[in-house]
Amino acid sequence: xxxxxxxxxxxxxxxxxxxxxxxxxxxxxxxxxxxxxxxxxxxxxxxxxxxxxxxxxxxxxxxxxxxxxxxxxxxxxxxxxxxxxxxxxxxxxxxxxxxxxxxxxxxxxxxxxxxxxxxxxxxxxxxxxxxxxxxxxxxxxxxxxxxxxxxxxxxxxxxxxxxxxxxxxxxxxxxxxxxxxx
Numbered sequence: 001x002x003x004x005x006x007x008x009x010x011x012x013x014x015x016x017x018x019x020x021x022x023x024x025x026x027x028x029x030x031x032x033x034x035x036x037x038x039x040x041x042x043x044x045x046x047x048x049x050x051x052x053x054x055x056x057x058x059x060x061x062x063x064x065x066x067x068x069x070x071x072x073x074x075x076x077x078x079x080x081x082x083x084x085x086x087x088x089x090x091x092x093x094x095x096x097x098x099x100x101x102x103x104x105x106x107x108x109x110x111x112x113x114x115x116x117x118x119x120x121x122x123x124x125x126x127x128x129x130x131x132x133x134x135x136x137x138x139x140x141x142x143x144x145x146x147x148x149x150x151x152x153x154x155x156x157x158x159x160x161x162x163x164x165x166x167x168x169x170x171x172x173x174x175x176x177x178x179x180x181x182x
């Protein structure tokens with residue numbers, strides 16, 4: 001009988017965690033969660049900066065722009081803001097994931113792996129807030145919201161600034177976090 005209850009519980013958990021379904025959990029509106037990811041991004045950037053020449057890779061990375069024009073941001077609806085944030089997270093994930101094959105030291109590799117995991121966690125937080133997932137653009141043109149960076153340290157600085165800027169703004173103003181607040 002115990003095995004049947006355990007099996008039933010496992011099925012319920014698996015059903016709740018299936019991709020694409022709304023989570024039965026309460027939305028994650030506490031910005032301290034994001035602050036944790038920002039601190040880890042700071043640690044990764046400091047590690048990359050400290051290693052200097054040993055961490056250089058002769059390539060440019062595509063990264064999201066981090067500047068925010070507040071008038072433009074406020075004029076966007078939540079779906080447009082979400083698309084911009086999700087697109088930026090996608091590009092950051094691609095750039096940081098490309099570092100996995102670069103034969104970094106174990107310490108640096110652990111920061112790279114943690115950053116990739118943190119981006120996945122941020123996407124889960126966004127999902128908990130019913131924020132639309134990333135939808136790749138249908139046109140093949142260059143995205144005006146992207147930039148090129150030339151070092152790993154600079155890539156991680158962009159990561160920090162993107163989290164502190166656009167991701168923070170999106171989470172702080174998520175409609176689900178303000179329901180019932182007058």
